[in-house]
Amino acid sequence: MSRQARPVGVGRTGGEERPGATPDPRPAAARLEAIGVTKSYRRGVWPRTRVLPVLRGADLAVHAGEIVGLVGENGSGKSTLMKILVGALAADAGEIRVGGRIGYCPQDPVLYDRLTCDEHLELFGVAYGMDADTIAESADGLYATLGFGNWRSSRVEELSGGTRAKLNLSVALLADPEILLLDEPYAGFDWDTYQRFWALAAERRSAGRSVLVISHFVTDRERFDRIVELRDGQTSSP
């Protein structure tokens, strides 16, 4: 799928050669790609509106089996680019190509105070088109991996910030998406959960999945296959 700053088309996603097939000498197509994306926000009230250019031709590619870090100063446009990649925000110009199902973990959890963790996973699972057994199996695995099964019957309003962050991440992972986009997913995690998160990301890489993570911590750098930096509205690989 491809869009004009549109979500993108399903094409040759790479990393999925059939045994016995003749190797394809072409480089594998990116699973997720942004090409020349521009975005400005309009601020203020007429007649005192002003335009704030945030992205000025940003390019980004994430391949199968890669964990890519998106870094940049506060306000450099990382969340804006991620929202455009998932289709939550329209770009002014440019193209987005997506070759697979996306799971998105926004910076601010989109959760419902009165629903329990189980009810969230059921609700989102049904929205993803999953059957009840698959939802239950996936939910059990996520509770075990992220260590918050004790809270499965608690309402979100009773949860700590870190447990909400675990549920937010679980919602993104529930349907086992080919492409996982995470906007500062571990800000509220304790050290044990932080380690579990990276083990989970590494498992996804081994399974040929793709992960794009907005990160602020320089110490995370060795965890990524590649780092992409946003500066002055454009991307580069430092």
Ligand SMILES: Nc1ncnc2c1ncn2[C@@H]1O[C@H](COP(=O)(O)OP(=O)(O)OP(=O)(O)O)[C@@H](O)[C@H]1O
């Ligand atoms: N809806 C909006 N309306 C107007 N300006 C916005 C809007 N959303 C973001 N901005 C501005 O766009 C710029 C980029 O914001 P964005 O959240 O994408 O940056 P970021 O790199 O993710 O920042 P941080 O590291 O602080 O999370 C900032 O100057 C921000 O104030």
